[in-house]
Amino acid sequence: MELSPLIITLETAGAATVVTFFAGIGLALLVVRMNRFKGLADAIITLPMVLPPTVVGFFLLLFLGKRSSVGRFLLQWDISLVFTWQAAVIAAVAVSLPLMYRTARGAFEQLDPNIIHAARTLGVSEWRIFWHVLVPNARSGILAGLVLSFTRALGEFGATIMFAGNIPGKTQTMSTAIYAAVQANDYDLAFDWALVIVVFSLVFVLLMNWWIARSNKGAAIWN
Amino acid sequence: MELIVSIRKQLRSFMLKADFTARDEVFALLGASGCGKSMTLKCIAGIETPDSGRIVLNGRVLYDSGQDINLSPQQRHVGYLFQNYALFPNMTIRENIRFVAGGTPADKEEKVQANLVRFGLTELADAYPRELSGGQQQRAAFARILAADSELLLLDEPFSALDGYLKWQLELELGKVLQAYHGAALLVSHDRGEVYRLSDRAAVISQGCMEPAQMTKELFRQPQTLAATLLTGCKNVSAARKLDDGHVQATEWDLMLATAVEVPKATHYVGVRAHFLELRTAPGENTYPLEVVQVIEDVFSYLVMVRKLGSTGRPIRWELSKADWKSSQQQQGQLYFHIPPEAIMLLQE
Numbered sequence: 001m002e003l004s005p006l007i008i009t010l011e012t013a014g015a016a017t018v019v020t021f022f023a024g025i026g027l028a029l030l031v032v033r034m035n036r037f038k039g040l041a042d043a044i045i046t047l048p049m050v051l052p053p054t055v056v057g058f059f060l061l062l063f064l065g066k067r068s069s070v071g072r073f074l075l076q077w078d079i080s081l082v083f084t085w086q087a088a089v090i091a092a093v094a095v096s097l098p099l100m101y102r103t104a105r106g107a108f109e110q111l112d113p114n115i116i117h118a119a120r121t122l123g124v125s126e127w128r129i130f131w132h133v134l135v136p137n138a139r140s141g142i143l144a145g146l147v148l149s150f151t152r153a154l155g156e157f158g159a160t161i162m163f164a165g166n167i168p169g170k171t172q173t174m175s176t177a178i179y180a181a182v183q184a185n186d187y188d189l190a191f192d193w194a195l196v197i198v199v200f201s202l203v204f205v206l207l208m209n210w211w212i213a214r215s216n217k218g219a220a221i222w223n
Numbered sequence: 224m225e226l227i228v229s230i231r232k233q234l235r236s237f238m239l240k241a242d243f244t245a246r247d248e249v250f251a252l253l254g255a256s257g258c259g260k261s262m263t264l265k266c267i268a269g270i271e272t273p274d275s276g277r278i279v280l281n282g283r284v285l286y287d288s289g290q291d292i293n294l295s296p297q298q299r300h301v302g303y304l305f306q307n308y309a310l311f312p313n314m315t316i317r318e319n320i321r322f323v324a325g326g327t328p329a330d331k332e333e334k335v336q337a338n339l340v341r342f343g344l345t346e347l348a349d350a351y352p353r354e355l356s357g358g359q360q361q362r363a364a365f366a367r368i369l370a371a372d373s374e375l376l377l378l379d380e381p382f383s384a385l386d387g388y389l390k391w392q393l394e395l396e397l398g399k400v401l402q403a404y405h406g407a408a409l410l411v412s413h414d415r416g417e418v419y420r421l422s423d424r425a426a427v428i429s430q431g432c433m434e435p436a437q438m439t440k441e442l443f444r445q446p447q448t449l450a451a452t453l454l455t456g457c458k459n460v461s462a463a464r465k466l467d468d469g470h471v472q473a474t475e476w477d478l479m480l481a482t483a484v485e486v487p488k489a490t491h492y493v494g495v496r497a498h499f500l501e502l503r504t505a506p507g508e509n510t511y512p513l514e515v516v517q518v519i520e521d522v523f524s525y526l527v528m529v530r531k532l533g534s535t536g537r538p539i540r541w542e543l544s545k546a547d548w549k550s551s552q553q554q555q556g557q558l559y560f561h562i563p564p565e566a567i568m569l570l571q572e
Contacts, residue, residue, distance in 0.1 A: 117270045118309035120296035122323035122371040132322065136313040 005177040013153035016092035024100025049098035053158025060163040088164035096149035107141020147208035224407040230276030239431040251422035259431040269296035302373030308364040310352035317348040323371040338366035376408040427451040463493040477536030483564040492570040497542035499566035503559040
C-alpha cells in the first residue's frame with residue numbers, strides 16, 4: 001500500500017489546523033465583542049460548514065483560481081494554488097474553520113463576564129487577560145474545537161477534490177484515495193483507507209474527551 | 224478620598240441620572256433591583272460608559288464627555304467587589320492575588336503574604352475558588368482588591384447572595400476591609416438594614432433618578448419623597464392633600480391628620496411607620512375608632528391591618544409586640560388607634 005495519502009492527509013490536516021486554531025479563536029473573540037452585524041458576521045463564517053463542500057471548492061476555484069484576480073496576481077511570481085498541496089490546506093481550512101470558531105465562541109460566551117470585568121478593574125492588561133483568564137477558562141471548548149476541526153480536516157473531501165484535485169503523491173488524501181479506489185473497483189484498498197480514517201478520528205475524539213475530563217478537574221466554572 | 228460623579232445614561236426604559244460627591248465615608252445608593260444603582264457603579268469602574276457627564280476620583284478625571292476623557296478600567300484603580308466575587312476559577316487563591324499585584328516580584332510576594340494573613344486565608348492559599356465557601360470567597364475577593372492597590376472600593380450588593388447568619392458574619396468582617404480604605408467606600412444595596420447599619424450617608428435611586436444624598440439616619444427618620452419612604456421600609460403610605468398649615472387629609476386612608484410641622488405645599492403623600500401607631504381607649508386628636516381587618520402573626524410581633532371604623536379606606540399596617548397585642552385583646556369597649564403627629568412623614572412626589 002502506497003502510504004503517501006496518509007502522509008499528505010496528516011500534513012494538510014495538521015497545517016490547516018494550525019491556521020484554523022488561531023484564526024478561529026481570533027474570529028470568535030472578534031465576533032463576541034461585536035455589537036452590530038454580529039449575526040451577519042457569524043453567518044458568513046459559519047456558511048462553509050452548512051454549504052455542500054463542492055460549493056466551497058467551487059468558490060475557492062472562482063476566487064483563488066488561475067482566472068481570478070488573486071490567481072493572476074500570484075502568477076506574476078509563477079505561483080499557482082490550484083491542484084497543489086497548499087490548495088488542499090486552504091480547502092481544509094475553509095471547511096474546518098467554522099467548527100473551531102463556533103466552539104471557541106461558545107466557550108468564550110459561557111465565561112462569566114464578571115471575571116473579565118474584575119481582571120480589568122484590578123489593572124490586568126488585555127493581553128494578560130486573554131492568555132491567563134480567557135484561554136485557560138475556555139480551554140475545554142478550545143480543545144474540543146481543535147479536535148473537531150482537525151478531524152474535519154482529516155476527512156475533508158469535496159472542497160479538496162474541487163480545488164486541489166486528486167493527484168497521487170501530490171494532493172491525494174485518504175478520503176480522495178478512497179474515492180479513486182472505489183472508482184477503480186479496488187474495494188480492498190478503499191476499505192483499508194476507510195478503516196484508517198475511522199481509527200484516527202475515533203482516537204482523536206477519545207483523546208479530546210479524556211483531555212477535557214482531565215483538565216476540568218482543577219478549574220471548571222460550571223460544575 | 225473624594226469622588227465626584229455626575230453622569231447621564233439612557234437605559235432601556237429610563238434615563239439614569241446620578242449626581243453625588245462622596246468623601247471619606249461609606250456612601251450608599253439604596254434602590255430596588257433594576258433601578259440603575261449597579262449601572263452607576265459600573266460607570267465609575269469603567270465597565271460601562273455613560274452617555275455624558277464627568278467622574279473625578281481624588282482629583283483625577285476618570286471620565287469627562289466634554290473633554291473626551293474615558294480612562295480604561297485598568298487606568299482607574301477602582302476596586303469592584305462583584306456579587307459573585309468573580310475570582311479567577313483557573314487560579315488558586317494565592318495565584319488570584321499574585322496575578323493582580325503590581326511591582327517587583329518581591330513586592331508582589333509581600334502583597335500576597337500580607338493580604339493572605341490579613342484575611343485569614345493562609346490555610347486556603349492553595350485552594351481553588353470553587354473549593355471555598357461563599358464567605359471565604361468574599362474574603363479572597365477583598366484580599367485581591369487590596370493587593371491591586373485600588374484607590375476606591377465599590378461594593379455591589381455585597382451580601383445579597385448570602386443568607387442569614389453568614390450574611391451577618393460578613394457584614395461584621397467588612398469593617399476590617401473598610402479600615403484599609405480609611406472607612407471610605409461606595410455601597411449599592413436594596414437592603415435598607417444593610418444601608419442603615421453600614422453607611423454614613425445615603426441616596427435613594429428610583430427609576431434611574433437619584434435623589435439628593437442625606438445622612439443615613441436622617442434619611443430613615445425623615446425621608447423626603449415617596450420613593451425614599453418606601454425604600455427605607457415604610458409600609459404605610461397614602462395619597463394626601465393639604466388642608467391647612469397644620470392638617471392633611473390622607474385620602475386613601477380616609478383620615479384627617481394633624482401634623483407636628485407646617486405642611487409644605489408640595490405634599491402629595493403621607494407616610495407612617497408601622498410600629499409608630501399607638502393604642503388608645505378614648506377619642507382625641509389623630510385618634511380614630513379601630514376596625515381590625517386582618518391579623519397576621521410574625522416571628523416577634525403581630526401585624527394588624529386596621530382602619531377607621533365604618534370607613535372603606537385602605538387598611539394601615541400596624542406592627543406591635545406580641546405582649547401588647549395580647550393585652551389589647553383583654554380591653555373592654557371600643558378601641559382607638561392614634562397616629563402621633565411627629566410620626567407623620569409629609570412626602571413630595
